[in-house]
Amino acid sequence: MIFLLMAYALIFLVNVPGLVKRKERKELVVFFILYIIGFVLGLMYALDIPIPSPMKGLQYLISDKLGLKYPQH
C-alpha cells in the first residue's frame, strides 16, 4: 500500500506541475483519467480485491460462446 501511494505521488509530481504550467488542459484530463484508473486498479490489487481479467472475458466469448478454439491435445 505504501509502495502504491509513493509510486502514484511520484507519477503526480513528475507530470502534473509541467502540464499545469504549460496549460495543457486536454493532456491533463487524459492523464487524470488514466491516473485514476491505474490508482483504483492498484488499490484493488493491494487490498486483494479480485480484478476481472479481460482475457478471461475474451476466452469466454471466443472459445465458450462462439466455439472458436483449437481441439485440446
Place this chain on the structure above:
Amino acid sequence: MGTDKGKINGRQLLFMFAGFIQGSALLIDFTVGITEHQTWMVILAGLIVTIPFILSYAALAKRFPGNDLVRINDMVYGRFIGKALSLYYIFFLSMTLSFNILDVGELYVNFLMPDTPFFFLLSVFAAVIAYAVYKGIEALAKVSHLFVATSLFVIITTSVLLADQMDFSRFLPLFELPFIKLLQGIHIMSIIPFGETIAFLMIMEHMNDTKGPARYSFFGVLVGAASLLIVSVRNTAVLGRTQTIWTSPSFQSIRLIDIGTVLTRMDFLIGIAQTMLIFFKCSIFLYALTTALSQLFGLKSYKPLVLPVVGIEVIIAATVFQSPVDHAEITQNAGIIYSAPLIYLFPPLTLLIAKIRGLPKTERSRGK
C-alpha cells in the same frame, strides 16, 4: 506528424524489427508443447504466411507518409469507425504489452531470482521501459543494433558450446504431427513473433528514408526469424522430444553446457539476453500504445501518458492470468484468435480501400 518528432533511418528500423522478433525467443515455448520436434518447420511456415502481411504494413506506411495507424484508420474508415478500429488496436497493444511484462516477471521468478517478490520485479521492469519510452523513439532506435548483436552473440555462442550434445536424428520423423496441430502452431507463430510487428505502424512514420520501409522491414524480420530458427533447432537437437516437458526448453538446453567443468551454468547468458530483448520489445509496445492513445485523444505529446499507462499495465500483467498454464492455454486459443483480424484482415483491407478511394491524395486535395 505524430506526437514525437524523432527520426529513424532504414538501418535502425531493420535492427528494431530484428530485436523485436528476437524478443519473442522464449515465447516459441508456447508452440513447442504442440508442435514438439517440428517447431522449426512451424517457425518457417509462420514466417512465410506472415511476410506478405508485414509487407502490407510497410506499404501502408509508405502510402501514408508521416501518418501513424490511428490517423490512417481515421482517413480510410472515417472518424467513427476509424476510432473504433484504433481502440481495438489499442486493446491489442495494451494486452500484448502486459503479457510481455508478465513474461519478464515469470522469467525472473522461475529461473533467475526466485526469492524476489513478483510484483516488485514487474514494477522495476516497467519503470525502466517507461524511462526508455520517455526518451523517445530516436533513443531506442540508436541502441537497437546493440540488442540484436548481443542476442546473436548469445544464440550463436550457446549453439556452438552445445554442438557436442546435438543429435540431428531427434528431428525425425518429419511430418508426423496431425494437420490441426501444425495449423495451430503456424497460427501462434504468425501472430506472436511476427504479427505483433503491427506495432511498427506507430513507428514507421518516423522514417526519414524516402525509399520506404518495406525492404528494411523484410530483412529485419528475416534476421529475427533466423534467430528464432537457430534457437528452435538448438533446443530440439539437444533435448529432442523431452523439450515438451520443460517450462523453458532454452534454459534447460543451456544448463547442459559443460565444457571441461569450467564453462557451466551458462543460463545467465539467456537471462541477460532475454531481459534486454523483452525490454526492447516492451519499450516498442509501450511507445506504440502511448502514441496511439495520444493520437486518439488529439494530444500534443504522448509523454504525460507514459507513467499512468505503465501503472495500469503492471496491474494487468500481475492479474491477467492465474497461472503459467492459464497463460499458455488462453494465448494458444482466444489470444491468437481475437488478434487475427488486426494482423491479417485490417491492414490489407485498409490498403485496398485506400487504393480504391485514391487516398491519401483525395484527403490532401480536400484539405486544400
